Amino acid sequence: MIGSMRRHAAQGLPIYVLLIALIVLTGALSEDFRDPGNLQNLADRMAPLAVLALAQTVVILVGGIDLSVGAMVSLVTVILSFTGRDATIGIMTAVPLVLVFGAAFGAINGLGVVALRLDPLIMTLASSAVLQGLALFLRQSPGGLIDPSFADALGQRPLGVPGGFILAILLFALVWMLLSYTRVGRAMYAVGGNLESARGSGIGVDRTRLLAYVLAGLLAAAAGVLLAARIHAGDPVVGNSMTLDSVAAAIVGGTPFPGGSGGPVGTFGGAGLLAIIGNVLNMLNVSAYYQYIIKGLILASALVFFFYRRRETSHALA
Amino acid sequence: MIDVHSAASEAAPLAPASVLEGRGLVKTFPGVRAINEADIACLPGRVLALVGENGAGKSTLCNILGGVLQPDSGEILVHGRPITLRGPQHARSLGIGFVHQEMTLLPQLTVGENIMLNHEPTRFGFVRQRELHTQARRVLEQITHGIDVDEMTYRLPPARLQMVEIAKAWSEQPRILMLDEPTSSLSTVESDHLFDMLRAFKALGTSIVFISHRLDEVFAVADDVMVMKDGQVVAVRPASELTRDDVINLMVGRQMTQAFPPRRTTPAGPPLLELRRLSIGDRVHEVDLSVGAGEIVGLGGLDGQGQRDLVRALFGIEPTRSGEIRVGDRALQIRSPSQAIAAGIAFVPDDRKAEGLVPAMSVAHNMVLSYLRGVTHAGIVDRHRETSFVQRFVTSLDIRTPNLEQKVRTLSGGNQQKVVFAKWLMTDPRVLLLDEPTRGIDVETKMQIYALLRQLADQGRAVLLLSSDMLELIGCCDRIYVIYEGRIAGSLSGGEATEERLMQLGSGLAAAGAA
Numbered sequence: 001m002i003g004s005m006r007r008h009a010a011q012g013l014p015i016y017v018l019l020i021a022l023i024v025l026t027g028a029l030s031e032d033f034r035d036p037g038n039l040q041n042l043a044d045r046m047a048p049l050a051v052l053a054l055a056q057t058v059v060i061l062v063g064g065i066d067l068s069v070g071a072m073v074s075l076v077t078v079i080l081s082f083t084g085r086d087a088t089i090g091i092m093t094a095v096p097l098v099l100v101f102g103a104a105f106g107a108i109n110g111l112g113v114v115a116l117r118l119d120p121l122i123m124t125l126a127s128s129a130v131l132q133g134l135a136l137f138l139r140q141s142p143g144g145l146i147d148p149s150f151a152d153a154l155g156q157r158p159l160g161v162p163g164g165f166i167l168a169i170l171l172f173a174l175v176w177m178l179l180s181y182t183r184v185g186r187a188m189y190a191v192g193g194n195l196e197s198a199r200g201s202g203i204g205v206d207r208t209r210l211l212a213y214v215l216a217g218l219l220a221a222a223a224g225v226l227l228a229a230r231i232h233a234g235d236p237v238v239g240n241s242m243t244l245d246s247v248a249a250a251i252v253g254g255t256p257f258p259g260g261s262g263g264p265v266g267t268f269g270g271a272g273l274l275a276i277i278g279n280v281l282n283m284l285n286v287s288a289y290y291q292y293i294i295k296g297l298i299l300a301s302a303l304v305f306f307f308y309r310r311r312e313t314s315h316a317l318a
Numbered sequence: 319m320i321d322v323h324s325a326a327s328e329a330a331p332l333a334p335a336s337v338l339e340g341r342g343l344v345k346t347f348p349g350v351r352a353i354n355e356a357d358i359a360c361l362p363g364r365v366l367a368l369v370g371e372n373g374a375g376k377s378t379l380c381n382i383l384g385g386v387l388q389p390d391s392g393e394i395l396v397h398g399r400p401i402t403l404r405g406p407q408h409a410r411s412l413g414i415g416f417v418h419q420e421m422t423l424l425p426q427l428t429v430g431e432n433i434m435l436n437h438e439p440t441r442f443g444f445v446r447q448r449e450l451h452t453q454a455r456r457v458l459e460q461i462t463h464g465i466d467v468d469e470m471t472y473r474l475p476p477a478r479l480q481m482v483e484i485a486k487a488w489s490e491q492p493r494i495l496m497l498d499e500p501t502s503s504l505s506t507v508e509s510d511h512l513f514d515m516l517r518a519f520k521a522l523g524t525s526i527v528f529i530s531h532r533l534d535e536v537f538a539v540a541d542d543v544m545v546m547k548d549g550q551v552v553a554v555r556p557a558s559e560l561t562r563d564d565v566i567n568l569m570v571g572r573q574m575t576q577a578f579p580p581r582r583t584t585p586a587g588p589p590l591l592e593l594r595r596l597s598i599g600d601r602v603h604e605v606d607l608s609v610g611a612g613e614i615v616g617l618g619g620l621d622g623q624g625q626r627d628l629v630r631a632l633f634g635i636e637p638t639r640s641g642e643i644r645v646g647d648r649a650l651q652i653r654s655p656s657q658a659i660a661a662g663i664a665f666v667p668d669d670r671k672a673e674g675l676v677p678a679m680s681v682a683h684n685m686v687l688s689y690l691r692g693v694t695h696a697g698i699v700d701r702h703r704e705t706s707f708v709q710r711f712v713t714s715l716d717i718r719t720p721n722l723e724q725k726v727r728t729l730s731g732g733n734q735q736k737v738v739f740a741k742w743l744m745t746d747p748r749v750l751l752l753d754e755p756t757r758g759i760d761v762e763t764k765m766q767i768y769a770l771l772r773q774l775a776d777q778g779r780a781v782l783l784l785s786s787d788m789l790e791l792i793g794c795c796d797r798i799y800v801i802y803e804g805r806i807a808g809s810l811s812g813g814e815a816t817e818e819r820l821m822q823l824g825s826g827l828a829a830a831g832a833a
Contacts, residue, residue, distance in 0.1 A: 181698055181701075186699065189683070190676045196673045197687070198676065202660075203656075
């Protein structure tokens, strides 16, 4: 077996050490935590965030960022909330529709970055505002209903594992294979690692970056579908805080700026860590406001960690 | 044009002692001793020209004296007192002005703001904009006319920028002014103007050090000439006691310590790469050049004569203006690296970390980057095929890596370069363009690369080798073209090339031998 894929996965190793330590520690201290019901709940809650972080990972890998993923989630839950009672749109139409919409919107982000040469930060911040506006236009406050049969189907727990969680793992596996075993995946790592070298190697760097944004849009929409099935309703602001979480999960999971290394394996752990911390803080009755502060600190620590590690490795070079 | 008197009151009194002195300076970079036991003394009211081949250590020496680099050992004396320069700011405060080769101006500031940068006049902590521009104007007028201090810097043409750079250094009233190749972006008229300026500074008792590749200007303005070679000072003499030929002889004459593979004895095959009146921007003008099958052709010349633009344009990185590129017997339009690769061209860039490799990727993944087509089926990577390809090249090129998954940035420079070669050999190119392929590489690997180049040529490929190392060109190449100011100054066969002849062609001194 050859490939830096093992190394990219290994970059996520610290997060799993941390994750396991946290699980063991909390599990030992808290009966509530190790309760199977809580663990199922945890897995259930983690799934949408994990998929959203996967979307973020793909764009960070190619040297970009997508700040519109959270708003995409909000909009998707809102669209799907018209599939329940007095459905204006059938669920079998709505789900493919939002996925196609997600991919298409990702393409717009990608074209802005690649063709118009806009900074991804600005481009996706602007598109985030557009998505947010659409969501609020369709539904000013949380409400509506997701087709119950669909929500039930995703709420199944074969062998006790929540359906959404299983879907998330499937998506991670697919993206991991794409990144590890295909030409496109190689190109993504190369583009994020060194744009000029990639161009000089004859790789279609614009195409590759565009594709990453399309994939991110698609995955963000999928995350919205998972979340909608869990909350059963549409909420035009539910995704707001998830953009930060997605960036944090990717970076904590070992896919640092400015791209070219890391990947889905670590991101999954990063999402798990954030979910568990949220779960534990909830059980300890820590207010959501403090949770924001704690997440911010975790993100900052991860950035510092990678900054110093990068410096060390570049020293080793010289 | 130059107002000597307004600055005269600030000038140092003429003293025989040196303003700035370096003794036994040593600076080592990974793999190279950039300067070795160099002594330099800068005297007030004299212009010292620093000459030498590319890589002789001139810039490094100035960077040490300017506080940009710290010497590994040796002593720096300012007005006779030993001092440790803590940084460029410290050096400036001691009266050491330094005009760098590359631009340091900020495009989004006005000319005046750039000149006064970091020593702006303030009142209660607020910059006094009007006073600042008045002061800047006063400095600028000593040097040149026709530049408005309120102008945004990015609007100025390069020659004007150079003047502003000098004004910026001069604004701090330095006792010594060092200029690293100040004329490289200037026309003859502008250069003459610059020299008038230097003479005026000198008349004020300022000590001047300038680096130049152009011997005619050295003799036009310098009082003393210091020649460096391989990091050492080989001579310091008054310019009046030297001729151009003396200087060239001092600059070259390095011992041929390396063994090169034998040149080809039979004539080369038909041209694989042919340029007809090729022009690129305003950097390269109507170049005719050909490289035959089985031939290694060198591209020599001083830094920045357009040779780099030439090879980059051949690989589709820079656009061409006019003329024709022929590969094999077809005329091609090459607009991107992908098109170049499709035409059978490979390019080993000058800066392998910035352009040749993806440092965070593994050895294996870097190697197949240009040849993903060959190791994938329907977009899926065939790992066995990949491993066997990679393994074959690791063995044949003797790439020393613990395993194929090693991140390429952890390898030594020589092994990194071999990875770049392997990457291109996988594509089985007909034409290889090499930009400084042995820079920063250990001697053993250099020898291996030279042997490899000959082997590739013997397989019937065309090799175009751009190098600033004259011995490398002489040792490796069947023919050598020398570029001067964007034009072919002449070409020599490998057998007749000597450092002296290359240097003459490269300095624009001699007409072509057999152009």
